[in-house]
Amino acid sequence: xxxKRNSKYTLPVPLPEGKILDDVEGKQWTLGKMIGSGGFGLIxxxxxxxxxxxxARHVIKxxxxxxxxLFSELKFYQRAAKQDCIKKxxxxxxxxxxxxxxxxxxxxxxFKGRSYRFMVMERLGIDLQKLLGLNGTFTxxxxxHLGVRMLDVLEYIHENEYxxxxxxxANLLLGxxxxxxxxxxxxxxxxxxxxxxxxxxxQENPKKSHNGTMEFTSLDAHKGVALSRRSxxxxxxxxMLRWACGKLPWEGDLADPxxxxxxxxxLLDELPESVLRWAPSRSSCCEIxxxxxCASSLAYNEKPDYQMFKKILNSGETPLGPLAFSTSGHxxxxxxxxKQKVDLRKAATKEVNQTLNSLTEKKLHGERSAAWxxxxxxxxxxxxxxxxAQDSTRRRQPSHMPQEYVSEIQNxxxxxxxxxxxxxxxxRHQDFTRPDINKSRPLDWxxxxxxxxxxxxVAMEAEGSHFTLSEExxxxxxxxxxxxxxxxxxxxxxxxxx
Numbered sequence: 147x148x149x150k151r152n153s154k155y156t157l158p159v160p161l162p163e164g165k166i167l168d169d170v171e172g173k174q175w176t177l178g179k180m181i182g183s184g185g186f187g188l189i190x191x192x193x194x195x196x197x198x199x200x201x202a203r204h205v206i207k208x209x210x211x212x213x214x215x216l217f218s219e220l221k222f223y224q225r226a227a228k229q230d231c232i233k234k235x236x237x238x239x240x241x242x243x244x245x246x247x248x249x250x251x252x253x254x255x256x257f258k259g260r261s262y263r264f265m266v267m268e269r270l271g272i273d274l275q276k277l278l279g280l281n282g283t284f285t286x287x288x289x290x291h292l293g294v295r296m297l298d299v300l301e302y303i304h305e306n307e308y309x310x311x312x313x314x315x316a317n318l319l320l321g322x323x324x325x326x327x328x329x330x331x332x333x334x335x336x337x338x339x340x341x342x343x344x345x346x347x348x349q350e351n352p353k354k355s356h357n358g359t360m361e362f363t364s365l366d367a368h369k370g371v372a373l374s375r376r377s378x379x380x381x382x383x384x385x386m387l388r389w390a391c392g393k394l395p396w397e398g399d400l401a402d403p404x405x406x407x408x409x410x411x412x413l414l415d416e417l418p419e420s421v422l423r424w425a426p427s428r429s430s431c432c433e434i435x436x437x438x439x440c441a442s443s444l445a446y447n448e449k450p451d452y453q454m455f456k457k458i459l460n461s462g463e464t465p466l467g468p469l470a471f472s473t474s475g476h477x478x479x480x481x482x483x484x485k486q487k488v489d490l491r492k493a494a495t496k497e498v499n500q501t502l503n504s505l506t507e508k509k510l511h512g513e514r515s516a517a518w519x520x521x522x523x524x525x526x527x528x529x530x531x532x533x534x535a536q537d538s539t540r541r542r543q544p545s546h547m548p549q550e551y552v553s554e555i556q557n558x559x560x561x562x563x564x565x566x567x568x569x570x571x572x573x574r575h576q577d578f579t580r581p582d583i584n585k586s587r588p589l590d591w592x593x594x595x596x597x598x599x600x601x602x603x604v605a606m607e608a609e610g611s612h613f614t615l616s617e618e619x620x621x622x623x624x625x626x627x628x629x630x631x632x633x634x635x636x637x638x639x640x641x642x643x644x
Contacts, residue, residue, distance in 0.1 A: 157186055158210045161257055166195055167206065167264055169251035175266055178202050186213050192266060203322070204250060205269050211254060211261040215334025220265055222333040223249040226306035235302055245299045245329040247319075270319035270329055277471055278315050282392040288470040289389045290433060290459040292318070292328060295466070296382055297459075299330045301452040304375045307343075311335040311373050313381045314362055315389065326468040339374050345447045346372040356403040361394060365414070366446070368407040375450055379441035384410075386434045391425055414442040433459055 165177045178191030178199050187209035191202040209216040227246055236244050248268035255262050274292075278284065284292070296313065303310060312335040321327035335358060339346050351370035358367045362384045364377035388394050396409035413420045418435035425431040437458050444450060457463065 156210070157183060158188060158208060158262060159258060159260065160188060161190070161208060161255075161262070163190075165255075165257075167192075167253060167255050169253040169264075169266060171251055173251055175204070175206060175251070177206060181205070186210075187216055191269070203269050205267050207265045207267060209263050211263045213263070216263050216265060218336055219333040220252050220263070222303075222308055222336045223265075225338075226303060226308050231306075232302070239298075241298060243327055244302060245295055245327065246302070247329050247331050269322045270331065271322045271325055272320055273316050274318040274320075274328070275314070275316040278389065284389045285470050286390060286430060289386050291466055291469060292389070293382060293386050293437070293459045294456050295328050296330060297452055297456050300375075300378050300382070303336075304378070304450075307338050307340045308333075308336050309339050309373050309375060309378045311337050311363075311367075311377065311381075312358055313378065313385055314359055315385065320469075328469065337373050339372065346374065348446045356407070360400050360403065360406055361388070361397065365407065365410055368403065368410070371446075374446055376441060376444040376446065376448065379444070379450055379455065380438070383434060383438040383441050386437070387421065387424075387431065390431055390434060395424055414438065417442065433461075 160180055161177055163177055163179055167175045167177065169175065174195035175192050176195050176199075178193065180188055180190050182189045187207050190206045190208065191199070192204045192206040193199060193202045194204075207216060207219075227249060229248060232244055232246060235241075247270060250266040250268070252263070252265045255264060296318075300310065310330060310333065312332060313330065317330060317332040319329050319331050321329065348371060353370065355370035356368050357363065357370075358381075362381045364373065364380040366373060366377050366380075384394065395413060396406045399405035399409065413424075417439040418432070421431050421435035421438065437455060440455065440458065441450075460466075
């Protein structure tokens with residue numbers, strides 16, 4: 147089990163600014179000013195001894211030598227995160243970058259009779275917890291973008307026999323040079339789950355229960371089980387839910403680890419409905435619900451299908467652009483507060499125009515509706531046999547899907563709190579097969595089918611005659627009715643914000 151944040155660990159006495167540190171390779175580093183503390187160590191700006199403080203593009207993390215987290219992080223970098231290995235992985239997987247901070251060196255030093263361990267790392271920018279504290283949530287696109295980037299990192303470290311075990315906004319930092327890049331830092335709780343290719347065995351240990359950050363740690367950690375790959379994915383799922391919704395169902399019970407454990411078990415047992423019920427009415431967490439459902443269905447020692455999980459978060463497999471809260475080369479740009487009505491009005495007008503254009507294209511090109519619904523033939527593989535012992539099998543039973551959906555137009559209107567969603571019918575595709583049930587669900591079960599008319603024939607009585615609308619006429623009524631509705635909404639928004 148990864149080292150627990152033990153109360154006997156203490157923050158070290160700060161080292162004096164300007165102190166020269168010699169790493170194990172003989173390189174000399176000059177300590178700059180202290181910029182923070184984390185866990186049980188201190189963080190300083192640093193620069194090579196032959197350069198000036200103006201070139202402080204490194205940081206040095208310092209702990210007392212007897213402390214555990216920095217030693218664990220050092221071992222992770224020495225075994226699994228060498229720069230040549232990371233570069234080969236980036237080239238092999240055709241990535242633009244991999245969000246693991248660069249390691250430059252380490253060593254020991256003494257001050258006032260105490261021995262210190264230090265690590266020299268790449269300097270990074272602001273952490274996402276500070277950005278999250280400004281608005282409380284991130285946009286849906288940002289949350290899914292962050293999820294895909296973290297899957298890139300997790301796939302790499304998992305392939306190198308390690309799990310992170312402490313994913314959270316405070317450990318995600320933007321790049322110092324390029325704030326459009328995001329890095330997963332702090333490997334003090336990293337754990338070698340598969341040393342020399344031999345996966346740890348599932349074994350509950352109450353003495354090691356509830357390890358990690360209480361809000362996000364996995365059910366395995368609550369039970370004292372050595373963490374595995376499914377733990378990292380589960381933790382990431384909780385993080386995305388928190389970033390999207392602003393809170394988690396168990397945040398009021400953090401002083402009671404058992405209550406938190408029960409709340410997480412209930413959430414996973416009732417997926418996807420539990421997440422969809424928890425999500426605010428103006429946000430959609432369908433992808434997160436599906437992500438958590440697949441993560442909780444993994445066996446203890448099962449290798450995740452990382453590409454499948456990425457496709458859940460990015461079904462169109464579109465290239466990832468800049469993050470929503472940063473602009474390349476211009477530092478960090480946080481979303482404007484809701485009080486800035488002018489910006490909101492512009493955003494609303496822009497999105498209305500985009501939606502109207504989209505609807506017009508669908509009317510002129512009916513064949514696009516099939517592509518818009520998504521492919522029906524995709525299936526998930528890799529389900530393991532249900533006879534695997536104890537909790538090493540899947541943890542939960544399947545649950546029925548909800549019978550209502552929110553249409554594309556209603557989703558947009560709800561985003562600006564203009565109207566309440568009307569009664570609609572949620573259509574499930576039948577491609578996502580599982581061995582333990584006869585029903586099936588596809589990878590893209592949350593996508594909507596606009597060509598399906600759930601009301602049957604539309605009959606009209608006129609001058610004693612009975613008329614039945616054709617499918618094309620019904621589509622025309624739907625499109626032009628939607629256009630009129632959006633124009634009315636646009637007028638309402640213009641009047642409201644002017």
